[in-house]
């Protein structure tokens with residue numbers, strides 16, 4: 001069988017595949033016709049978020065059995081088209097949860113204490129101590145939108161720094177929220193009460209632009225952190241809300257346009273901290289998701305679940 005890998009994954013995952021008799025090929029920079037040619041004889045395709053697995057691509061790969069997503073989000077994969085072609089889509093939903101949660105916590109502190117802004121000033125030769133009066137997270141309220149794996153891990157970590165927890169998640173039980181010490185509420189109440197709002201939903205038609213101008217207006221000075229997916233928070237509305245002081249600051253790891261959201265107004269706003277989709281970028285997380293994805297590809301080849 002031929003496994004084609006079109007986004008860089010950890011060697012640990014590639015080694016799992018190379019230790020078998022299957023053929024492993026990489027095509028990291030392939031796009032357009034080159035990508036379609038590369039998948040033509042593939043039996044498995046492994047991607048991260050860089051490859052758009054479209055209906056056209058699936059049609060160009062008649063022998064494909066499985067698309068393995070070395071990570072959580074499957075918004076770059078046309079699931080309906082995969083289903084129509086009988087192709088399995090398997091993600092790796094656990095291996096990078098801790099990494100994503102740690103990055104979220106780091107981003108919450110980064111924006112509440114203006115760490116990147118202060119860093120830039122000092123590297124530029126300025127001792128701007130008097131200009132950065134931060135916000136202590138202890139005693140503040142964390143509003144979690146989406147209490148899934150990553151949302152729960154973030155809630156646990158920020159609970160331990162003394163934050164109160166409120167969450168909006170129509171799919172989670174009261175019991176589970178209670179176990180985490182979180183109060184479940186509707187979105188409006190979560191926004192009103194949150195001093196730090198953190199988003200942890202997938203990007204779906206239901207969540208696209210879920211946090212826009214009207215929602216941000218409820219926040220009254222809190223911080224917004226989004227390490228989930230671009231497109232859930234309206235970037236123009238958030239940039240304006242931070243500019244107007246309706247939102248005190250924001251930290252974004254994900255953007256509606258990736259890579260390089262060159263047109264995003266958020267890049268122009270001083271009180272917005274940004275990173276280039278680094279949530280899952282730790283050695284441990286990348287090894288975990290790559291190995292898990294490789295194992296799922298091998299299982300699919302064997303007809304196993």
Ligand code: MLT
Nearest residue numbers: 048049071072073096280
């Ligand atoms: C994920 O969905 O697992 C994360 O966004 C990480 C990534 O794809 O880089």
